[in-house]
Amino acid sequence: MTSLAQVTMRTEPVNTSKKSYLRLCIEVATFDKWDSFFKIRDLYESYVDPITLKPSLYKRNVLEGGYTKTEMYTFSAAGTSITSVARRMKRAETKRSLNVSANASDVVSMVYKLRMIDLSKIKAGQSLPFVIVFDEKQLPVWVKLIGNETISAGNLGKKVCYKLSISAKTDKLKGADKNLIWITADSKRVPCLIKFSIPVGVGQVSLLKATGV
């Protein structure tokens, strides 16, 4: 096994003249040993309501090897439509409008919404439905609670975690119960371990350090 990249999840308040937002950010950057061979600099951002985590703006800026992609979704006030502006590589920018479910979110805010749910009230085997918009498509996602497991959680030590399986009707995720996330079974609900199976192979994201939670 080899370490490829560092994933950083960060939140910060962002204020406009009329409203306060919470910026949810996920950054992915390859370790310097990989930069010469396959450089990754991904930035996923969601600007959400600090209480409901309802997104207003989602931005995705991807650099993976020679591949680049930018996406920006602006959510309508009701949340039932999205205006998407996207550009892949050096192609012309495309602008589209999409009708989506009122509870639709982006992939970043979905991760944080998952952390807001009191999973102690969910039974093992029970699934929670989510709707996300990814690659300009609305996508139903199910999160199934598999059970509890004690795992190593970086600087937090050994932690009892909820083991969750994520599935979606997409060719981007492979296999049944092969896309898993472990979230600490405490009030902080810190994601400690993610295992994923995608068309190019399998990967794992392990928590190294959690601060300010």
Added chain:
Amino acid sequence: MRKVFIVLASLSSITALVLTYLPMGTIALIPVALAVVFSLLAMTREKEKSQVFPKVLFFLSVVIFLTIIAKDVFVEDKIVDDQQFIQEKQESVQDAKILLEGLDSVR
């Protein structure tokens, strides 16, 4: 058979060398293990013939093995301070603020 083992040991050593140069972590231990096995097998066959080349392959495999372990233990994974990426992140927040101001005004 000895020649087959020498060829296999040579190919495994070359693969291990390439993987050691690339940032493939301990994956390179697989061809190293094969190189050690094949070079030892080559040494045990037709002992009356010169053992120099199988011994060189064996020694090379051991050196590669130690290099892989040393890299794994002593070389720390780190990300560089990518100024361009840092600037892009800052600009992204500024752009977002302008867009959110626009959204606030129409809501």
